[in-house]
Amino acid sequence: xxxxxxxxxxxxxxxxxxxxxxxxxxxxxxxxxxxxxxxxxxxxxxxxxxxxxxxxxxxxxxxxxxxxxxxxxxxxxxxxxxxxxxxxxxxxxxxxxxxxxxxxxxxxxxxxx
Amino acid sequence: xxxxxxxxxxxxxxxxxxxxxxxxxxxxxxxxxxxxxxxxxxxxxxxxxxxxxxxxxxxxxxxxxxxxxxxxxxxxxxxxxxxxxxxxxxxxxxxxxxxxxxxxxxxxxxxxx
Numbered sequence: 001x002x003x004x005x006x007x008x009x010x011x012x013x014x015x016x017x018x019x020x021x022x023x024x025x026x027x028x029x030x031x032x033x034x035x036x037x038x039x040x041x042x043x044x045x046x047x048x049x050x051x052x053x054x055x056x057x058x059x060x061x062x063x064x065x066x067x068x069x070x071x072x073x074x075x076x077x078x079x080x081x082x083x084x085x086x087x088x089x090x091x092x093x094x095x096x097x098x099x100x101x102x103x104x105x106x107x108x109x110x111x112x113x
Numbered sequence: 114x115x116x117x118x119x120x121x122x123x124x125x126x127x128x129x130x131x132x133x134x135x136x137x138x139x140x141x142x143x144x145x146x147x148x149x150x151x152x153x154x155x156x157x158x159x160x161x162x163x164x165x166x167x168x169x170x171x172x173x174x175x176x177x178x179x180x181x182x183x184x185x186x187x188x189x190x191x192x193x194x195x196x197x198x199x200x201x202x203x204x205x206x207x208x209x210x211x212x213x214x215x216x217x218x219x220x221x222x223x224x225x226x
Contacts, residue, residue, distance in 0.1 A: 008153065032213045034213070034214075041201065042219065042220070043217035043218060043219050043220050044203075044215075044217055046215070049213075049214075087155060087156075091213050101215065102155075103148075103155035103156040103157075104155050105153060105154050105155040106153075
């Protein structure tokens with residue numbers, strides 16, 4: 001079983017739609033969670049951290065469910081510019097020297113006009 | 114302009130050849146990382162360095178080597194022992210302890226001739 005699993009997609013949605021991605025993680029000791037956005041052949045960029053109580057940043061909402069070991073990302077009112085791959089990232093913080101971040105393989109979103 | 118500079122953007126390797134990917138940062142960050150990304154895959158950690166003159170193997174270090182002689186620089190050498198080097202290579206840094214955010218360079222695409 002992969003440490004961090006995501007549905008690869010692609011998710012094809014029309015402009016203005018609401019879309020949600022889930023990500024499951026296997027290490028129950030994981031401490032920190034993030035969503036990164038990656039455009040084709042570009043570097044990943046931090047979209048948002050995920051907090052235990054859930055958090056929102058404009059059209060983006062992230063939630064964490066520790067009991068079921070998954071995080072989610074909800075995008076409201078999708079824009080063409082949201083088309084990208086969304087990477088789920090989990091940190092276990094077990095090795096303080098390494099502070100390992102484990103990346104999911106990403107979910108591809110294609111927003112269509 | 115602060116940031117991380119990776120060079121070259123594209124690199125071609127002949128069979129049996131060692132090649133070196135450059136990563137320079139002026140963010141004054143202690144921690145630096147090298148990741149490899151294959152198409153449709155997440156990022157996998159090759160090597161990381163928490164401080165000058167110290168570095169550790171990541172999950173897929175075989176066939177790679179690094180050095181950290183200066184805080185600003187963390188070059189990655191892909192040796193001839195790496196039999197499948199074609200991939201997108203990303204260098205990243207991380208700031209102060211407790212801040213998990215990664216800052217990425219723009220990446221190097223390595224291909225085998």
